Each structure stands twice: as C-alpha cells, then as structure tokens.
Amino acid sequence: DIERVVTYTDILNRVNGDLVNLLCDRDDGALALEQMERQDLFIVPLDPQHLTYRYHQLFADILRARLKRRDPARFRHLHCIAARWLNDRGQVLEAVRHAILSEDADLLAQVLDHAGGWRMIPEGRMDALVTGLAQLRGEIIARNPRLTLARVYLLIKQGEMDSARASYDAFRDSVNRKSLAPNPWTEVNLVGDILAEYENEPAQLEDLLAKEALIRSL
Numbered sequence: 001d002i003e004r005v006v007t008y009t010d011i012l013n014r015v016n017g018d019l020v021n022l023l024c025d026r027d028d029g030a031l032a033l034e035q036m037e038r039q040d041l042f043i044v045p046l047d048p049q050h051l052t053y054r055y056h057q058l059f060a061d062i063l064r065a066r067l068k069r070r071d072p073a074r075f076r077h078l079h080c081i082a083a084r085w086l087n088d089r090g091q092v093l094e095a096v097r098h099a100i101l102s103e104d105a106d107l108l109a110q111v112l113d114h115a116g117g118w119r120m121i122p123e124g125r126m127d128a129l130v131t132g133l134a135q136l137r138g139e140i141i142a143r144n145p146r147l148t149l150a151r152v153y154l155l156i157k158q159g160e161m162d163s164a165r166a167s168y169d170a171f172r173d174s175v176n177r178k179s180l181a182p183n184p185w186t187e188v189n190l191v192g193d194i195l196a197e198y199e200n201e202p203a204q205l206e207d208l209l210a211k212e213a214l215i216r217s218l
Contacts (some may be wrong), residue, residue: 005032006041006055010063011078011101016052022085023078026206028040078104087111092120096128100135109134109140109147117146118153124213130154145175145184149191157208161199168195190215 008023009015020029033053036043042059046052055063070077083098084107092115099108112120113134120129131151133141141147148171155164172188194211 002032002039002041004037005029007063007067008035008074008078010055010060011067011075011098013048014052014054014081019082019085023081052140060062076104080104080154081106082107083107083111092125093128096132105136105140109136111143111148113144113146117144118150118187121150121153121157121217123217126154126157142171142174145171146187152191152195156195156198161195164195165199168192190218 005020005024008115009020012019015031017033018033021027024032026032032052033043034050035055037045037050042056043053044056044115045076046054054060064075067078079098083095083102083104086092086095086098087110092111095111095115096108099111102108105195112129115128116123117129120126123188133150134145136147141151148167152164152171155161155167168191172192175188197211198207
C-alpha cells in the first residue's frame with residue numbers, strides 16, 4: 001500500500017494529503033504521509049505542521065524513472081492530474097512542468113493560457129512561458145490568442161520588430177474574420193500598442209520596464 005503511494009506521488013516536488021488522495025484514489029492521504037514519516041521512508045516535512053512533504057531527491061529520481069519505464073501511460077496520466085490540480089491553484093511553474101511531462105499539448109496550452117499567456121512576461125514568469133511554448137506546435141499556439149500574442153511579445157523583447165509586426169498583423173487579420181470577445185480584443189490592442197510604440201525607435205530597457213509596470217497595473 002505504501003509502495004503504491006510513493007510510486008504515484010514521487011512525481012511531485014511537493015506532496016500533501018490532498019494530492020495523495022487525488023493521485024492514489026484514497027481518502028487518508030495525510031495519514032499515509034505521517035506513517036511514511038514515522039517509518040523514515042525518504043520523506044521530509046516542509047512545514048512545522050507536517051502538512052507538506054518532499055521526497056529525498058535521489059530516491060524520487062529513481063522511482064520516477066522506474067515508473068516511466070514500467071508504466072509510461074500511468075506516468076503521463078499522473079502528470080496530467082497534477083498539472084490540472086496545480087493550475088487550478090495558481091501554481092503556474094509546477095503546473096507547466098507537469099503538463100510538459102504529461103506530453104499533452106492541449107493541456108499545456110490550457111495551462112499557459114490560464115496563466116495569462118503573454119501577460120506571464122511582465123509578471124516575471126517568462127522562463128516558464130518560453131519553456132512551455134517550445135513544446136507546442138504552431139497550430140496549437142495559433143488556436144490560443146494569448147499564446148500567439150506571447151510569441152509577438154517575445155519577439156518585441158528580443159528586438160525583432162519586423163518579425164513581431166508580421167506575426168501580429170497576420171494574427172489580427174485572421175481574427176478579424178471571427179468573433180472575439182471584448183476582453184481578448186483589449187489584450188490584442190494592448191500588445192499592438194506596445195509594438196507600435198517600439199517600432200518608432202529602438203526599444204530601451206527603461207521604456208520596456210515602464211510599459212510592463214503599466215500592464216501590471218491594468
């Protein structure tokens with residue numbers, strides 16, 4: 001019983017009773033973790049209340065590799081469950097990591113879109129965005145306006161204004177023929193305003209930081 005708990009939850013960097021219940025289909029996850037701690041089973045509490053734990057890194061790495069080798073479908077499915085749970089709770093970095101390991105491109109796109117897409121850049125989560133986008137095919141990104149805008153914003157950050165303008169105009173032309181809700185249109189226009197501003201002169205770091213501060217306030 002304990003081996004099943006460990007095998008199914010060692011995919012997590014941080015594990016608690018709720019996640020044990022979710023991944024192992026049981027209702028005594030917190031008690032199972034307490035029992036493992038008492039037995040000194042390579043698990044370390046992360047808070048004084050002993051509600052959240054982590055496994056010793058080498059131990060976890062070995063078990064993850066074993067699960068992926070023996071039951072790859074289960075391995076991917078557990079990462080899907082973890083990604084959705086973490087995404088619902090706003091734990092974006094971990095949700096992106098699990099979505100990538102699940103090899104579910106639609107889930108990864110959903111996680112990135114839920115996190116704000118292009119807004120992840122001024123919010124200081126650009127690394128997670130870049131890592132996630134690198135795993136997605138162009139047609140999946142094209143179906144998600146915030147991810148398409150993220151690509152444009154990344155080109156702006158890199159100073160590639162011609163590519164940014166071509167990508168933005170192509171995207172705007174494509175959605176002009178469709179119905180887009182007011183809120184997404186506001187985001188499309190905002191990224192367009194950012195692009196237009198930086199096309200007038202070379203982008204300066206001070207200007208970009210000021211614009212990102214404005215985006216955060218909006």
